[in-house]
Amino acid sequence: MDKKKNISMAVIRRLPKYHRYLGDLMKNDVDRISSKELSEKIGFTASQIRQDLNCFGDFGQQGYGYNVSELYSQICNILGLVKLYKTVIIGAGNIGQAIANYTGFEKLGFELKSIFDVNPKLIGLRIRDIEIKDIDYLPDFLKENTIDIGIICVPSINAQKVCDILVKNGVKGIWNFAPVDLVVPDDVKVEGVHLSDSLLILSCLLNDME
Amino acid sequence: MDKKKNISMAVIRRLPKYHRYLGDLMKNDVDRISSKELSEKIGFTASQIRQDLNCFGDFGQQGYGYNVSELYSQICNILGLVKLYKTVIIGAGNIGQAIANYTGFEKLGFELKSIFDVNPKLIGLRIRDIEIKDIDYLPDFLKENTIDIGIICVPSINAQKVCDILVKNGVKGIWNFAPVDLVVPDDVKVEGVHLSDSLLILSCLLNDME
DNA sequence: TAGATTGTTAATCGATTAACAATC
DNA sequence: TAGATTGTTAATCGATTAACAATC
Known part of the structure; x- marks a missing residue:
């Protein structure tokens, strides 16, 4: 075994x-x-x-x-489904909200601890009882709480910056929804979900007639 | 070329x-x-x-x-980014809404023509000016409108059923967000985005210490 | 022309499939 | 025991890398 x-x-x-x-x-x-x-x-x-x-x-x-x-x-x-994972979402836009609202990940053992955003209109709102916090508070939050996985749902331009903050504060797993390739040290694992890449593959297949 | x-x-x-x-x-x-x-x-x-x-x-x-x-x-x-694709979303839950709200796909040439759901509370609502319609109307809609890509955002249990309706009415591309493997004829292309699979891969990598 | 860089063939590497002896 | 099915080795297939002649 x-x-x-x-x-x-x-x-x-x-x-x-x-x-x-x-x-x-x-x-x-x-x-x-x-x-x-x-x-x-x-x-x-x-x-x-x-x-x-x-x-x-x-x-x-x-x-x-x-x-x-x-x-x-x-x-x-x-x-690795025998232990629990603590996660945070950064970016409470379309994708961030969808993931936060989805309860299926909890059932697998991924517990959402907090959500962060820059947008003052979103800060303070709650998704499933979890308050959206100001992203400025992210470093402190990570110092006070051990987080296993950071879920990056910010626009591409900010993704590496957010990733650096996560890595700097000990987060070892990154689930990246931004369409960029993040640079991380060897001991940090990144799994990317690139929706537009996936859609382009579909359109390629639709045109690949033979 | x-x-x-x-x-x-x-x-x-x-x-x-x-x-x-x-x-x-x-x-x-x-x-x-x-x-x-x-x-x-x-x-x-x-x-x-x-x-x-x-x-x-x-x-x-x-x-x-x-x-x-x-x-x-x-x-x-x-x-295949030289032509336009007409799409429909089936399922206006978390993921369906997130995709409908995201404007980036339009820029690549994927135009959202309609959204369908079963939930009476959602039917009639609008996302970016697109009305959510009753899923019962889907077959008729597909007969009246040529749709290239169906985006399946319904729960797993209904995914194959929805897929069958799409295929039966000439849709050749399926973008599938339900965590099931759809069965389609050879001339229909499926590209799946399995979020929980992706998350499990990340958790596996986090445990795969060597 | 000389230098740079492709297009393409050959070599290597890794992943999948086939085969079958081991064994429950 | 006989039948079934694994674990594992060997064969095949495909994808990646290396090398280099062609040529801009």
Whole structure:
């Protein structure tokens, strides 16, 4: 279970999908599944599934397959879903508000501690009981509270600046919605969601006729 | 310029980044750039950049490099940014509203024509002058209006159903924000944005200490 | 022309798939 | 035991990098 040798990014990017499908199986009270059956549902080859799961240690059993709930909890482990994460949102515009309002992340263990913005019209407002604070207070807030993940929802032009403040105050995870590539030290992890990039990929696919 | 032989998905996923960086260069009135210089900015190897750009035909020049504005407009071409796309949003919840309110997509040529929801409290409201309509009216609307892209922002459970209505009425592009894998015919393209998957990847990276 | 830089081929690297012995 | 299915090695495939001749 602590094999964890060299998990490639290709494998990591598939893990949430395993998590999702195994969660569904749990809901349907399925208690065992073979790589072949899972393959038919999830769309990866059976070979790839066995290969992927073996990165983490052997929790399959020859002749039997995988125990769903055991596998599920192992995937949760690998994804780090066993602990709670404290998050802050910076930027209470469209995207910031949407994320703040969405309760699904809490269920996964991501707890929103505060929201920051520069706009005086937004400061003081509340989203789901969380007050939007002045961004000037961000450094102090980070010093007083241990925050695991900063969610950057400010315009591109300010994103690196905000990121620097987060990093300087010990935040190790950045979830970046600004369409820029942030520069961070090695021990800080950035995962970017670039909505317009995604939309451009779609328009490219629509034109890529062959 | 019409080489377009076998553009792999790996290349397509890099194109929006080229688009972004070349746009910046345009703004700064840079008119030529070598693969080596671009490499330093964008973070791909010079070799990869030349390899990528060659998929589409040769618009570089030995001993000189690439003409920025020519390259930029070629990338726009490949991304399909030369035409306008008509879009509809289905689901006027957190994410649906955020996307509807965001004006950046219009600038790229994606015009929001309508928004649909089931919730009677939302129907009739306006976002940026666009009225939220009853989802029951969606099929008729799609018959009366040619829509290129459907943006699915409904809960997972309803996503495939909504997708089917879109596909049945000729929509060829689906931008899917629901955390499910949609089933569509081959001629329909789906690009998914799975926010919770992205967040899980971040939490995995934060735990993947080595 | 000489220097620079591409286009393109060849070499390497990594990820996926196939195969099968191990074993439940 | 016989059948099933994994874990794991080997083969294949694709993507990235290196190298260099072509040429501006």
